[in-house]
Amino acid sequence: MRRDKRFQPHTPDSYRAPARVQxxxxxxECxxxxxxxxWTWNASAEHxxxxxxxxxRRIREHAPGGELWLESGAYLVAHHQEVVSLLQHESADEQRLHALERLMSIEDQPEGIRVTTTGPHTLRRLSEALVRAHHGHLSIEYRDGEGVLRARWSRK
Ligand SMILES: [Zn+2]
Structure with missing residues (x-):
């Protein structure tokens, strides 16, 4: 999912396009x-x-590239640990493949669970894994102004 950069010169997508990096x-840090x-995890490369x-930078500045809300409900309460483990497992796999795709946090809040990621790929992967394993309803939206991919999941 690559968007045309000409239309979003000042969005946080600048995090993804390091200018003049050699x-x-x-x-x-990582x-x-x-x-x-x-960016890769190539440990053998000389730097x-x-x-x-x-x-x-996103982690340090608390500027997520993706935000997923899991709405609170009886199902989520009953499967909390299972759901959190799935999110952790899937994000670890994604991070191994793509160095810039990381899980930032999984926070329990009164309205549900808030999951933040450094990139859109992790967010999509987590959302899809959630629906595959736990069904429920998922909506994904891209808000232009902020450049953050947002998703909501719920299951009664
Ligand atoms: Zn780093």
Missing amino acids: GGTGCQ GAVYENGR TAQLVCPAC
């Missing part, structure tokens, strides 16, 4: 390495320069 740069135009990668 190959061989590593993130000083160890991800910027190579051939993307000479250090900065903070876009995912770590």
Whole structure:
């Protein structure tokens, strides 16, 4: 899901497009390495320069790229641990594949569970895994102004 950058010059998508990052740069916080135009977990790559990668910046600045709300209800209460484990497992898999795709937090709140991610891929993956395993109703929306992918899930 790639959107045309010309239409969103000031959105948080700038987190994904590091300007002037040179190959061989590593993130000083997580160890991800910027190579051939993307961030990877390639531990063997030599890196000479250090900065903070876009995912770590989002985490540091509390600026999620994706937000998923699981609406509170009897089903969620009964399956809370199971649902949280699924989200953790799926996001760990996604993070192994894509260095910038991370789970930021899973928070229990009065209205339900709030899940935040650094990128849209994790959000989609979590949403789809949730529906596959627990059914229920899912809606995904993209809000242009904020550049954050948002989803809501509920099951009575
Ligand atoms: Zn990092």
